[in-house]
Amino acid sequence: xxxxxxxxxxxxxxxxxxPFKGTTAARPWLVVSNHEGRxxxxxxxxxxxxxxxxxHDGLIEIDPDDWVQGGTPDDSRIVPWGxxxxxxxxxxxxxxRLRRERVAEAVDxxxxxxxx
Numbered sequence: 001x002x003x004x005x006x007x008x009x010x011x012x013x014x015x016x017x018x019p020f021k022g023t024t025a026a027r028p029w030l031v032v033s034n035h036e037g038r039x040x041x042x043x044x045x046x047x048x049x050x051x052x053x054x055x056h057d058g059l060i061e062i063d064p065d066d067w068v069q070g071g072t073p074d075d076s077r078i079v080p081w082g083x084x085x086x087x088x089x090x091x092x093x094x095x096x097r098l099r100r101e102r103v104a105e106a107v108d109x110x111x112x113x114x115x116x
Contacts, residue, residue, distance in 0.1 A: 007042035011103045016091035028095055032107055049082030060106055070096020080109035
């Protein structure tokens with residue numbers, strides 16, 4: 001990563017490689033973790049999948065007013081159990097930023113996936 005490349009922060013939605021669909025497929029991801037001072041800051045991100053599908057229970061709707069900047073071309077939802085570690089090289093472009101409350105809701109739902 002060069003010094004002039006952006007460092008993505010929690011709430012940023014990025015578009016990049018989908019490791020589940022091979023090298024030619026890509027999708028939007030919600031960055032939920034990238035804390036300065038941690039190993040690989042700016043090089044590796046914990047992200048949640050975004051989808052246009054609507055038939056799964058537990059998806060988190062993204063309303064138009066949830067976007068602080070940018071957006072997606074189609075109505076999208078956050079998949080809180082679709083967690084992935086993506087690298088900066090996996091990201092093709094920044095797509096937008098969601099408001100903090102929607103990101104917190106997604107992180108809370110992710111934590112619920114781990115309740116035992």
